[in-house]
Amino acid sequence: MELKVVKASVEKSEGLGWGKSLLVPSIQEILKNDSQSVPERYIQEQKDRPLISQNPFDSLQVPVIDFSMLAQKDANEIRKLDLACKEWGFFQIINHGVREEIMVNMKAAMAAFFELPFQEKSKCAKAANEIQGYGQNFVVSEKQKLDWCDMMFLKTFPHETRNFKFWPLTLPGFKEAVEEYSTEIRKVSNKIDANLSVLMGMDQNGLKRKLGEFQQGIRMNYYPTCSRPDLVLGISPHSDGSLFTLLLQDDEINGLQIKHKEVWIDAKPIPNSLVVNIGDAIEILSNGMYKSIEHRAISNEKKPRMSIATFVMPGDEVQIGPLDSMVNEKHLPRSYRNIKYIDYIRQKFAMKMQGKAHTAIVKL
Numbered sequence: 001m002e003l004k005v006v007k008a009s010v011e012k013s014e015g016l017g018w019g020k021s022l023l024v025p026s027i028q029e030i031l032k033n034d035s036q037s038v039p040e041r042y043i044q045e046q047k048d049r050p051l052i053s054q055n056p057f058d059s060l061q062v063p064v065i066d067f068s069m070l071a072q073k074d075a076n077e078i079r080k081l082d083l084a085c086k087e088w089g090f091f092q093i094i095n096h097g098v099r100e101e102i103m104v105n106m107k108a109a110m111a112a113f114f115e116l117p118f119q120e121k122s123k124c125a126k127a128a129n130e131i132q133g134y135g136q137n138f139v140v141s142e143k144q145k146l147d148w149c150d151m152m153f154l155k156t157f158p159h160e161t162r163n164f165k166f167w168p169l170t171l172p173g174f175k176e177a178v179e180e181y182s183t184e185i186r187k188v189s190n191k192i193d194a195n196l197s198v199l200m201g202m203d204q205n206g207l208k209r210k211l212g213e214f215q216q217g218i219r220m221n222y223y224p225t226c227s228r229p230d231l232v233l234g235i236s237p238h239s240d241g242s243l244f245t246l247l248l249q250d251d252e253i254n255g256l257q258i259k260h261k262e263v264w265i266d267a268k269p270i271p272n273s274l275v276v277n278i279g280d281a282i283e284i285l286s287n288g289m290y291k292s293i294e295h296r297a298i299s300n301e302k303k304p305r306m307s308i309a310t311f312v313m314p315g316d317e318v319q320i321g322p323l324d325s326m327v328n329e330k331h332l333p334r335s336y337r338n339i340k341y342i343d344y345i346r347q348k349f350a351m352k353m354q355g356k357a358h359t360a361i362v363k364l
């Protein structure tokens with residue numbers, strides 16, 4: 001039943017690219033007029049509200065992977081990576097080779113954009129039938145609760161997917177910072193892809209051979225302060241639709257939480273590291289050996305928080321499904337159906353961010 005409904009909505013959106021989202025007000029602007037306000041549309045249902053007091057699972061830490069050891073093909077570090085992907089779906093990488101200056105410039109460029117007057121930012125605003133630009137995505141109903149966040153989503157690779165109509169080209173240094181950051185992140189993601197290929201039973205070019213040139217998109221999240229962080233969510237629980245995602249987060253402010261063994265754990269920032277998480281596409285390709293884990297962001301009363309999520313994705317026309325090396329009809333039966341990547345992405349953008357609901361659709 002459910003499948004049919006989704007299929008119909010996907011077909012209806014043909015010709016629309018990746019999807020659409022209702023237009024919503026900027027929460028940053030709402031707060032400029034009244035910094036204490038918590039509009040009704042942002043107040044989560046009781047069951048969805050975060051626990052803001054001291055986290056009882058404070059001692060649990062997302063695994064840390066030393067990227068320089070992976071480059072040396074250190075067997076122990078590769079084992080750690082495999083375990084992190086299996087048991088957490090999340091890890092933080094240190095010594096990843098992206099120079100600090102490039103990360104600092106990217107964060108500064110993003111901050112400069114969000115500090116612009118609303119009218120200026122609006123020149124990069126997304127249209128209702130687009131998912132690129134400044135605004136918000138995954139809003140599919142006037143009734144749904146809204147996230148305490150404004151965002152900017154830009155496609156960055158391949159080059160021809162860049163749509164400069166959404167880039168603040170008059171903001172000094174913005175374009176250069178995004179170009180440099182996205183290029184450096186691509187080098188890191190190529191290395192992650194090579195390692196995952198080997199861990200999934202192929203040679204290091206296995207994923208590239210199967211999926212062709214990857215796409216990359218960057219989502220910049222601006223989370224304003226909130227006078228009642230216990231009532232709202234910065235970003236609702238979801239898993240990412242990517243192969244994997246690399247997140248550059250604030251060096252000091254906690255916000256990202258991961259659902260680990262049914263409890264929400266803080267991904268405490270390690271300065272200069274990148275948080276990496278497995279996305280739905282790797283879950284499907286790995287036949288469920290590596291799962292895309294639900295995560296969310298909470299807001300806080302003290303300081304706005306910014307984060308930059310870089311999504312690494314297959315090409316739109318690529319079929320994704322469990323890799324031959326990950327299926328063994330006797331011991332590891334195929335548990336996902338094949339789907340063209342753009343169809344997967346369209347059904348994802350056609351829904352509210354809702355935990356793992358969209359992965360369930362391709363499960364056998």
Ligand code: OGA
Nearest residue numbers: 219221255256297307309
């Ligand atoms: C995302 C995301 C988390 C964060 O953009 O997909 O999960 O901490 N962001 O901003």
Ligand code: NI
Nearest residue numbers: 238239240295
């Ligand atoms: Ni995410």
